[in-house]
Amino acid sequence: MGSSLAGSTLAEYHQNTVEYKAINCRKHSAVLTDFGAVGDGKTSNTKAFEEAIKTLSKYAPDGGAQLIVPAGKWLTGSFNLTSHFTLFLHKDAVLLASQVYMDLSYLIFKKNLLHEAYYHDGSHII
Numbered sequence: 001m002g003s004s005l006a007g008s009t010l011a012e013y014h015q016n017t018v019e020y021k022a023i024n025c026r027k028h029s030a031v032l033t034d035f036g037a038v039g040d041g042k043t044s045n046t047k048a049f050e051e052a053i054k055t056l057s058k059y060a061p062d063g064g065a066q067l068i069v070p071a072g073k074w075l076t077g078s079f080n081l082t083s084h085f086t087l088f089l090h091k092d093a094v095l096l097a098s099q100v101y102m103d104l105s106y107l108i109f110k111k112n113l114l115h116e117a118y119y120h121d122g123s124h125i126i
Helices: 046-057
Strands: 028-031 040-044 065-069 072-076 086-088 093-097 107-110 114-118
Touching: 028 046, 046 065, 046 086
Parallel strands: 028 065, 040 072, 065 086, 072 093
Antiparallel strands: 107 114
16 A cells, blocks of 8 residues: 555655645545556556555545545546545546446446456456
8 A cells, every 4th residue: 555644734745746735534545556547648547446445445444544646637437435435636636537338337246145346357356
């Protein structure tokens, strides 16, 4: 996981220098680029968002977590947020909806009352 903002109101990150002056509302945090995301407006970041949310959701019982999206153009398909989670967008961050059908959602298969989700390439999400 990435750098933590716990106990501070200002954080700087090496790759995209994010100044975060708002009140820190979560005990744990990370930057989207820590999960391999690229804010060039061309690279799909759906898996990076999913992995970040999955990783940070583990901190819900311990004060929650926030994901910081730095300045850039972040192409992504759909993703689900979770409880005790803050998605913080830098003022120059733009989320771009993917126009590729397979990026827009993942398939959910129901087996014996258990849900399993897969990306379009067959890799397992849940």
